[in-house]
Amino acid sequence: MDSLSINVTTVTALFTWRAILIQLLVATFSLFVWRRYLSPLADIPGPFVASFSRWWHIRRIFIGDQSLQLVALHEKHGHFVRIAPNEVSVNHPDGIKQILLQPLWKGKWYELLQLPDYRYKAPMSTLDPKKKVERSRNLAIGYSLSNMIKSEDAVTRTIEMLLDWMDQYAEGQKPMELDKFFTFTAFDVVGEVLFSKQFGFLQQGVDIGNAISNSLALNAYAAIAGFLQPLNLIVANPFVTWLQVMPMGHLFNTTLKAIDERQKNDEARFDMVAHWFKTLASHPERMELRDIYAQATTNVGAGADTVSCALQSFVYHMIRHPTAWQRARAEIDATRSNEGLCTDRVVLFDHAQKLPYLQACIKEALRVFGPVPMGLPRVVPREGITIGDRTFPAGTVLSINPWVMHFSKEIWGPDAHAFNPDHWFEGSAAAAEKYWIPFGAGYNSCPGQNVTKIELSKITATIVRDYDIRQVDKDQEWKYKAYFTVVPHSWPCVIKKRQY
Numbered sequence: 001m002d003s004l005s006i007n008v009t010t011v012t013a014l015f016t017w018r019a020i021l022i023q024l025l026v027a028t029f030s031l032f033v034w035r036r037y038l039s040p041l042a043d044i045p046g047p048f049v050a051s052f053s054r055w056w057h058i059r060r061i062f063i064g065d066q067s068l069q070l071v072a073l074h075e076k077h078g079h080f081v082r083i084a085p086n087e088v089s090v091n092h093p094d095g096i097k098q099i100l101l102q103p104l105w106k107g108k109w110y111e112l113l114q115l116p117d118y119r120y121k122a123p124m125s126t127l128d129p130k131k132k133v134e135r136s137r138n139l140a141i142g143y144s145l146s147n148m149i150k151s152e153d154a155v156t157r158t159i160e161m162l163l164d165w166m167d168q169y170a171e172g173q174k175p176m177e178l179d180k181f182f183t184f185t186a187f188d189v190v191g192e193v194l195f196s197k198q199f200g201f202l203q204q205g206v207d208i209g210n211a212i213s214n215s216l217a218l219n220a221y222a223a224i225a226g227f228l229q230p231l232n233l234i235v236a237n238p239f240v241t242w243l244q245v246m247p248m249g250h251l252f253n254t255t256l257k258a259i260d261e262r263q264k265n266d267e268a269r270f271d272m273v274a275h276w277f278k279t280l281a282s283h284p285e286r287m288e289l290r291d292i293y294a295q296a297t298t299n300v301g302a303g304a305d306t307v308s309c310a311l312q313s314f315v316y317h318m319i320r321h322p323t324a325w326q327r328a329r330a331e332i333d334a335t336r337s338n339e340g341l342c343t344d345r346v347v348l349f350d351h352a353q354k355l356p357y358l359q360a361c362i363k364e365a366l367r368v369f370g371p372v373p374m375g376l377p378r379v380v381p382r383e384g385i386t387i388g389d390r391t392f393p394a395g396t397v398l399s400i401n402p403w404v405m406h407f408s409k410e411i412w413g414p415d416a417h418a419f420n421p422d423h424w425f426e427g428s429a430a431a432a433e434k435y436w437i438p439f440g441a442g443y444n445s446c447p448g449q450n451v452t453k454i455e456l457s458k459i460t461a462t463i464v465r466d467y468d469i470r471q472v473d474k475d476q477e478w479k480y481k482a483y484f485t486v487v488p489h490s491w492p493c494v495i496k497k498r499q500y
Contacts, residue, residue, distance in 0.1 A: 035051060035052040035085040036051045036052045039051075039085065039086075040392075040393050040396075041082055041085075041086070041088060041392075041396065044080050044081070044082040044088055045076075045077040045078075045080075045081060045082065046073065046077065046081045046082035046083055047073070047082075047083070050082055050083050050084055050085075051082060051085065052085055053084075053085065054084045054085070054227050056083065056084075057083050057084055057227070058224055058227055058228075061220075061223045061224050061482075061483060062224070064480070064481030064482050064483065065482060066223075066373055066374070066482050067373035067401065067403035067404075067482045067486070068403070068482070070083070070089055070375075070401050070403065070404050071403055071404055071407045073089070074089065074091045074404050074408070075409075079091055079092040079095075079387075079388060079390075080092070080390060083375075083399075084397070086395070086396060086397055087107070087375075087377060087396075087397040087398075087399060088392065088396065088397070088398055088399070089375055089399050089400075089401055089404060090387060090398050090399065090400055091400075091401070091404045091405055091408050092387050092388050093410065093411060093435070094387050094388060095387055095398075095400050095405075096400060096405070096434065096435065096437065096441055098385055098386075098387050099376075099378050099385070099387075099398050099399075099400055100376060100378070100400055100437070100440065100441040100442045100444065101441055101442040102378075102442070103129040103130075103443060104129065104378040104379060104380070104381060105127050105128060105129060105378065105379040105381075106126075106127045106129075106132075106377065106378060106379070106444070107127075107377030107378065107379060107397045107399070108127065108226070108229070109226035109227060109377055110124065110125050110126075110127060110226065110377075111125055111127065111226065111229075111232075112125070112222055112225050112226030112232055112236075113125035113222065113226075113298065114236065114294070115236075115248045115251065115252060115294065115297045115298060115301065116236065116240075116241045116246070116248040116251070116252040116297070117236045117237050117238055117240070117241050117248075118236065118237070119238065119290060120252075120290050120293055120294035120297065121135070121290075121291070121294055122135070122291070122294040122295045122297075122298045123135040123136040123139065123295070123447070124298055124302075124444075125294075125298075129443060132443065132444070133443060134286065135291065136443075136447065138276070138279050138280075138283065138286060138287045138291065139276060139279070139291075139295055139447065140447065141275050141279065142272035142273075142275035142276055143272070143447045143448060143450060143451075144450070145450045147272070147275065148193070148450045148451055148454055149349065149454075150269070150270070151192060151193050151269065151271065152348070152349055152454065152458075154192040154193070154196070154269065155189055155192060155193070155454060155455065155458065156344075156346045156458070157192075158185060158188050158189050158192055158198060158202065159185065159189075159346045159455075159458060159459055159462065160345060160346055161185075161188070161202040161203065162181060162182075162184075162185045162202060162459070163345070163346070163462070163466075165181055165202070165205060166181075166463075166467060166495050166497075167497060169495045170467070170495040170496055170497045171497075173494065175472045175492040175493065175494060176492065176493055176494070176495050177492050178311075178312065178315060178469075178491070178492075178493055179308070179312055179478075179488055179489045179490070179491065180207075180212075181202075181205075182307075182308045182311040182312055183201075183212055183304065183305070183308040184201035184202045184205070184207075184212075185201075185202060185308075185311075185455075185459070186303070186304040186305070186307035186308040186311070186455070187199050187201050187211075187212065187300075187304040188200070188201050188202050189304075189307070189451070189455055190299060190300055190303045190304050190451075191258065191300075192271075193271060193272055193451055194258070194262075194271060194272045194273055194296055194299060194300070195258045195259065195261070195262040195268070195271060195273055196262060196265060196267075196268035196269045196271045197258065197261065197262065197265065197268075199211070199254075199258075211250070211251075211254060214250045214251065215251065215301060215304070215305065216487060218248055218251060218301060218484075219305060219483045219484045219485055219487060220481075220483045220484070221246075221248075222483070222484040223374060223483040223484040236248065248297075248301075251297055251300060251301050252293070252297050254300065255293065255296045255297045255300050256293060258296075258300075259273060259292070259293065259296060263277075272299075273292065273296065276291075276292045276295070276296075277292065280292065299448060302484075302485065303448050303451065303452075305371065305485040305487065306371035306372070306446075306452065306485055307371075307451075307452050307455050307456070309369070309370075309371040309485060309486050309487065309488060310362075310365065310366055310370075310371055310438075310452065310456055311455075311456065311459060311460070312478075312488045312491075313365040313366065313368070313369040313370075313488070314361065314362060314365040314456070314460050315460075315463065315469060315493075316369075316478060316488070316491060317364075317365050317368065317369070317419040318361060318365070318464070319469050319470060319471065319493075320419075321419055324361055324419075324421055325464060327357055327421075328355070328357055328358045328361055328464045329464050329465060331355050331356075331357045331358060332347075332355060332358065332461060332464060332465045333465075335351070335354060335355060339354075341354060342355075342461060342465065345462075346458055346459075346462050347457075347458055347461035347462045347465065348458070349453075349454045349457050349458055351461070352457035352458060352460075352461040353457060355461060357421065358457075358460060358461055358464065359424075359457070360421040360422075360423075360424035360425065361421045361460070362456050362457070362460060363421075363424055363436065364419055364420065364421045364423060364424065365419070366436075366438040367406045367412075367423070367436060367438070368406065368407075368417070368418070368419050369486065369488075370402045370403060370406060370438040370486070371438065371485050371486055372402050372403075372438065372440075372485060372486075373401070373402075373403055373482035373483070373485070373486050374401070374484060375399030375400065375401040376399055376400050376401070376402075376440060376444070377397045377398070377399040378397070378398055378399070379395065379396075379397055379398075380392045380393065380394050380395060380396040380397075380398060381394060382394045385398065400437070402437050402438060402440075405435055405437060406435075406436070406437075406438075408435070411432055411435045412432060412435075413428075439452070465498070466497065466498050467495055467496065467497060467498060468495075468496040468498060469493050469494070469495055469496070470493060470494050470496075471491055471492070471493050471494075472492045472493065472494060476490075476491065477491075478490055478491035479491075
């Protein structure tokens with residue numbers, strides 16, 4: 001009787017598990033059929049796997065070529081490409097106006113940018129446009145161009161340290177890894193602008209404490225984890241932050257230490273963090289200390305990588321187009337001779353702004369190789385959105401990818417893939433300006449773009465004026481991975497100081 005009872009129990013358990021398995025298979029198959037064939041997005045072309053899974057996109061991020069893959073897909077399929085079951089990549093000319101310039105909720109992917117965990121919410125990680133604007137208002141004064149200009153002398157001193165390294169490599173005729181030194185410079189400028197103190201990378205010429213290596217790991221994690229919410233809940237929580245075992249924890253602790261030292265520094269300038277603490281003191285009802293920690297961490301994590309990428313793109317493309325380098329130098333020389341400008345060791349930002357061809361080269365470098373390879377996802381509101389002849393239902397995620405928009409032949413012409421600064425002097429340049437979005441667009445545009453523009457203008461003008469640069473192997477193409485930001489590397493150069 002006991003044996004019969006055990007057998008009945010076993011058989012019942014087997015039938016139960018079989019029933020559960022069958023139900024799971026039926027549910028999975030039904031979900032597949034719905035997403036692939038019955039969804040309102042079913043007729044939008046794209047990778048087969050993307051029609052029922054996010055895996056296609058995650059895999060391309062792992063490989064590091066998501067931006068180029070999206071460009072190719074749009075060139076094949078047109079204005080709309082389905083890249084996930086509920087997400088469509090858009091490069092229609094009306095896309096920026098309809099998606100980025102509207103007060104739409106951001107996609108849930110942005111919640112990943114709550115660094116180091118969900119307690120720290122910056123404007124970038126805030127999905128609700130109203131709350132995002134409120135948080136940005138508390139921080140905006142620190143980013144204003146007038147306040148950034150007040151830090152120009154400190155930025156200049158940091159750039160002079162980069163030039164010292166370039167002079168040293170030029171004298172020794174040793175190959176210089178500009179990717180590393182541009183990254184050192186970008187991080188130290190962030191330190192100066194935020195905390196009135198460099199992190200020390202340029203002083204030592206090394207990656208101190210593997211901070212930049214940790215930033216690269218965070219870069220890869222940030223690109224993927226936002227699509228894997230359960231994983232993010234496991235690793236982005238107060239306990240893991242306390243353990244300090246994840247890259248975001250290391251980044252946060254670096255920022256926290258810098259803020260703590262800044263508060264003890266009686267000689268500090270009225271820098272960006274000082275503006276934020278003043279706002280906190282004036283309006284404690286709308287802001288808290290964690291807001292400052294969150295925004296400073298975001299700045300350190302994202303700001304340096306993007307500037308380094310932009311600097312590398314400028315030099316890499318300019319030395320592969322030596323005519324452009326010579327035209328930019330001739331413009332600077334003429335400005336020096338005729339107007340007495342651009343004579344300081346580091347060119348002043350105001351002077352660099354008076355160099356239209358150099359500025360065109362900067363913009364073109366950001367167009368053909370922008371720092372942001374990720375799409376900018378927004379959620380379609382209740383009333384739906386119509387773009388061109390297509391109407392998207394509420395809840396659909398629509399994303400604009402800067403690389404896709406910047407490589408559109410419909411907008412930039414048949415040579416859209418080519419580095420050509422004259423794009424910015426052609427008859428359609430003014431019209432094309434609204435499609436140039438390396439800093440995003442609308443209420444979600446990058447708040448730190450003024451810092452970036454100051455750095456890029458000063459460094460590029462100075463380098464073009466004073467140095468000749470060539471790759472050790474002129475035929476070697478650089479390597480890069482398109483994670484959360486684009487991270488180029490492996491293009492050593494020989495530096496030669498110009499003789500006047």
